Amino acid sequence: SFPQTIYVKVDNITDSNCFSTSSFEINTFPFPVYNSTINIDITQCETDEVDGKIDIDLNPIITTLTQGISPTPTISFFSSYINADNNTNPLPLNYKNTSNPQTLYIRIEHDNGCYLIDDFGINVLATPLVEQINNITQCDTDYDGLTIFNLNDFEIDIFDVRKDFLVSSYFLNLEALENGFPEINSTDAFQTTSNPQTIYIKVLNTASQCFSSAPLTLTSILPPTINQISEHIICDPNTPTYDLSQLNTLFSSETQDLTFQYFEALSNAENKFDPISEYNFQIGTSPLFVR
Numbered sequence: 462s463f464p465q466t467i468y469v470k471v472d473n474i475t476d477s478n479c480f481s482t483s484s485f486e487i488n489t490f491p492f493p494v495y496n497s498t499i500n501i502d503i504t505q506c507e508t509d510e511v512d513g514k515i516d517i518d519l520n521p522i523i524t525t526l527t528q529g530i531s532p533t534p535t536i537s538f539f540s541s542y543i544n545a546d547n548n549t550n551p552l553p554l555n556y557k558n559t560s561n562p563q564t565l566y567i568r569i570e571h572d573n574g575c576y577l578i579d580d581f582g583i584n585v586l587a588t589p590l591v592e593q594i595n596n597i598t599q600c601d602t603d604y605d606g607l608t609i610f611n612l613n614d615f616e617i618d619i620f621d622v623r624k625d626f627l628v629s630s631y632f633l634n635l636e637a638l639e640n641g642f643p644e645i646n647s648t649d650a651f652q653t654t655s656n657p658q659t660i661y662i663k664v665l666n667t668a669s670q671c672f673s674s675a676p677l678t679l680t681s682i683l684p685p686t687i688n689q690i691s692e693h694i695i696c697d698p699n700t701p702t703y704d705l706s707q708l709n710t711l712f713s714s715e716t717q718d719l720t721f722q723y724f725e726a727l728s729n730a731e732n733k734f735d736p737i738s739e740y741n742f743q744i745g746t747s748p749l750f751v752r
């Protein structure tokens with residue numbers, strides 16, 4: 462039983478009649494009890510910065526380890542086993558890991574001074590970096606401000622790395638993004654319904670199951686309005702060439718933000734190939750195309 466009294470007799474080895482007696486008590490104190498079988502390792506996705514560090518609230522771990530335990534032990538956290546053993550330099554309960562992965566040590570202490578040391582791991586998983594592209598533009602062809610976008614064409618600019626392990630999905634609004642549905646299915650031919658129109662992209666790393674999201678603004682740019690000229694008459698000059706820039710003001714009076722290019726074939730105009738600035742003409746009619 463405890464406490465238990467132990468008696469001591471100390472004899473003089475040269476005279477057995479000389480001796481002393483004393484006594485002392487042996488008492489045992491229990492180690493602290495805590496929920497030691499619960500996994501408290503922290504595995505979390507990166508949030509704001511891609512640096513492998515996250516803000517951690519250690520209070521929930523204290524609750525997990527002590528819930529239902531009486532008397533409640535004192536829990537404190539340390540960056541090394543030595544610190545935990547010596548009870549020096551305890552960590553704040555609002556903590557940011559300093560390396561990835563990282564091990565923290567827990568000192569579980571009873572009111573009687575007995576203590577145990579346990580540990581747990583912190584592992585921060587990579588989150589895809591999505592470039593903040595404020596505006597994706599595409600030319601409109603029929604002046605209605607609505608355009609069909611191939612969203613897949615812009616992913617090379619949105620992703621920070623190759624698409625290994627990355628899966629993208631698109632949503633019409635933030636609520637759909639947060640719920641995970643409904644998705645935009647026709648990503649290769651998405652028809653806008655307003656101009657500009659904001660949609661949302663979610664990029665999932667299938668290896669870590671971490672994801673990032675960002676808004677994408679789709680803007681249809683209207684082509685410049687030009688006057689339709691079916692024919693331009695040139696009086697026979699002294700030289701058989703004509704400076705085609707003289708036609709610019711005939712197509713539009715607002716030439717400040719416009720660039721005019723002239724071509725001898727429609728396919729050249731459509732592909733912006735082989736423009737001409739002067740036209741060598743002969744008597745008769747010759748078709749030209751302006752872009």
